[in-house]
Amino acid sequence: MGQVIGCVRVKQSMVAVREHCGKFDGVLQPGTHCVPWCFGYAVAGQVSLRVQQLLFKCEAKTKDNVFVNVSTYVHFRPSPEHVEDAFYKLKNKTHQMQAYVYNVIHGSVSKLELDALYEEKHGIAKAVQEDLNKAMSAYGYEIIETLIVDIVPDESLKKVMNENAAAKEKLGTACQCKANEEGLKP
Structure with missing residues (x-):
């Protein structure tokens, strides 16, 4: 029925673009609006204002x-x-x-x-x-x-970086074991 009498409903967080005879005529805010199509008015589309x-x-x-x-x-x-x-x-x-x-x-x-x-x-x-x-x-x-x-x-660099990190960890563990054997603090 809204189409027959030219009523348009614009939902919350939306706006509608109104045209008159194919030319931009204004922006319709949320709510119900009369857009008499018989006089050349139309809604070209809606735009969401949401992020x-x-x-x-x-x-x-x-x-x-x-x-x-x-x-x-x-x-x-x-x-x-x-x-x-x-x-x-x-x-x-x-x-x-x-x-x-x-x-x-x-x-x-x-x-x-x-x-x-x-x-x-x-x-x-x-x-x-x-x-x-x-x-x-x-x-x-x-x-x-x-x-x-x-x-x-x-990926190739990530593999090399992971291998280096593993080698450093292994070396650090080996040094700590050696220090413990000799009675030194790491």
Whole structure:
């Protein structure tokens, strides 16, 4: 019945984009609205204002020539003041964000050695957030938070690092046994 008389219901945490004769006419807030289709009005679509999350996994090379996989979460949402831009300007927000995230990560990781990379995780996340916020605000999106949740070195390097750690532990145990035999403190 709502379609016949032109009533539209917009759910909580959503907004609807209204058009008049195919041109943007306004944003409808949550609630029930009259959109008389017989006079050329229509709802072009709805936009969720909830915070959304995307995961990006990027392979990059450190300054000491180690390949690492960096996993980054981006929390974002359409800006309530710029719903028109979020609805009309960008067709695929995921690919656009991915390009900026990869660009910042590649640039940042290539300047750091592997050990320093783990220490600078927060700084890189902040750089990604600032760059992404600058770029995506033109499309009506605000970046709430970026988190680098995982930095994983190449499998061959992980194997070598684990072997070295095991060898050091074995050597440490052997030295302690030798010291105990001779009555010395380790």
